[in-house]
Amino acid sequence: MVRIAYARHFETAAAVNSCVAQLHGVAPLFLIVFSGGKHAGADVHRALATAFPGVSMAGGSAAGVIALAGYGYSGLEIGLIAFTDPSVVPTLYVNNDLLDGERAAGQAAGRHVAASATDGATVLMLYDSVAVGAPLRLHPASSIVEGFQDGLGGKMVQLFGGGLLTDLNLSDGWVIDADGARRHGLQVLVFPPGVRAATAVLHGCRPVSSFMTITRMHGAEVFELDGEPALTVIERMLDLPLGGTEGHELTLIATLGQKQGDPFAPYDENDYVNRLILGADRTSGSVTLFEPDFTEGALVQIMARDNALMIESVRAGVAAANRASAQGGAFLNMYIDCAGRVSARTGASHEEAEVVTGDIDRGVPFLGFFSGVEIAPFDGYSRPLDWTGLLATLRYAP
Template identity: 60%
Template sequence: MANVKSSNPAVSARLCREAVGPETPSMLLAFCGGKHDPDAVLAALTVEFGPIPVYGGSAAGVIGRDSFGYGGFEMGIVALYDPAVLPQAVVTEALLDGTREAGRALGHAVGAIASPDAAVMLLFDSVASRAPPRLHFASSIVDGFNDGFGTTPLQLFGGGLLTDMNLTGGWVFAGRRVMKHAAIALVFPPGIEVETVIMHGCRPISSFMEITRIDGADVFELDGEPALRVIERMLGLPLGQTRAQELSLEVTLGQKLGDPYAPYQEGDYVNRLILRANNEAGSVTLFEPDFALGTIVQIMSRDNSLMLDSVRRGVAAMNDAVAGEDNLLALYIDCAGRASARSGAAVEEAELVMQGLEPSTPLLGFYSGVEVAPVGGGISRSLDWTGVLAVLRRRR
């Protein structure tokens, strides 16, 4: 494993090679900042490691055991040697043709090779277009994947790939190629399982409400009232002021899965960031269009102290869950908005993961557009404003 920084891909690849040693791996997982040229990175890795497959892609930033950064020139790799831990890769580059259809085809192909309860890492290009700005919606990809895969138990986790925090672009390393508008699923062997912890720190500050008018990602009404007015009233904000930026930093809309009356567990919630508000329509626009008419939601409070407390609790829970196990690798898939440059947090929450995770477990992470993990002990969903900590280990 290596985590380095250089504007020269050849230098970065050489430093990675020096860090992992002379033995030639069978496969690389690699994530690098979006200021790198992806073809130059792949060529440099091939020079250093030989013609082995490379999976991963662009990242708004990279997190390692001893350092992190989101300046655009970071590179992190994991070298895989043991055939017993090597995943099989399934790839689609059809996201532009329809995200749900591409996800369904990917899930169907994974279902043909995956063992029951397989650990599968899903990575995908998050950006469909820069001008006009348009995303490959993660909820559509994941819902399609679940449809195509079927009802067999699955441990699906992963995230969307970005070149930077401004959602400028994204690309995927898919073996020996760089791809746009692509998604890959890495299907780990039956002897490998994954433990995941969801960390967001958003807490409900309202009762359950029904979405009574919605169009795509635009929520117009909650319990028959203009959604923006309901949120402003709950927060004590002056009515009639949009304050879109404040809303995006202060609240999300959350859907609780499972028993609605069970005690609060943050891993039971799918939260959707509010991108903007429309004062005239009284509506709010969410980051994903997967909530529907009749969806029951709560207004969720979001602030940096809740986020940091959530990370401390989540890392401690992970340490307890994997203590004494044969742990191979920890992956931290971290929403780019949680970085202090975006959130304004005085402490980088990624540093809490680096410092708190049991030190013998190798760690690599990347700043993502969207995160994917099992929610409420059930199927996997796309997530916003979330850190997903995943530890791959040999199955007990």
């Protein structure tokens, strides 16, 4: 039903041509492409349109690509998912208005899906993560997803997806379709009836503080925890500075986590929604989170990254994906992996993506990419997650 191709080359045309050769003459009906950020979007589009004239496509930039044949985040990688069976080809909705309002763009996408999709449809959402490069501002996935859910008007779908980046430094992002590559785009791919997705979320953080209350917050910026400057509290708890001497750089030392359900239930990593700290302001004592969906009055904990727990979670998640594949009808394993989990960022001795590709069922086509944010079903409701890996097993079960 699908074919996978992966290549790495400093020349865009050479990388694309290598992918084309791996399809062995098969004419795809639809393409999803993930391209490292050292390839210009326009060049990727030109090469694909030349190789496959008239074929619809989706996808965009990726901080890296993960395949069974190899993986990397040099920016030179390109991965293709080529759909060859009409029974699993998704329909594509494109919105290029994220810069005018993320929630409104999400609502428009939700209304489109509500009008065109069947109940329970499997939906893949991809979007350009970066709104402005300097000073860095992201397109918040929480606003997009909230708008999308509102636009659905109660229709239930299986939503998963991720944010697109050009590199590990959050420098830029772009999406691609049959008309070209562009910034500030949102894509929604709706799979036909009969396609279902089983998802496993891979974590790797532990709480290192008691519960604290957000006592002052504006948007994604947390000013106070329990009445003290948030930056002071977090650095005191960790006994480490955040974000370098000026505090402006992305930090992957810790996240803020919000436990769902009973806060006093035994620890389970799957109960937490964690938010990466995008930067800190030493003048105001605040920290800025990846998403603006935490609120004043919320109970949160400081969560520390745990590389050993990350690998343990990966193995459990891959085992769950393999169990889903064993049910039959699996035609694609897709991995959406937070770019912050690569060893270049965590200092881990093993790449967790390598563990995934080593343990996953190789009888099912597989492709993944390094993302900015992961969108996954969580407690009955799809929402953005940070510092996670999302394994989605797509099955055709008419």
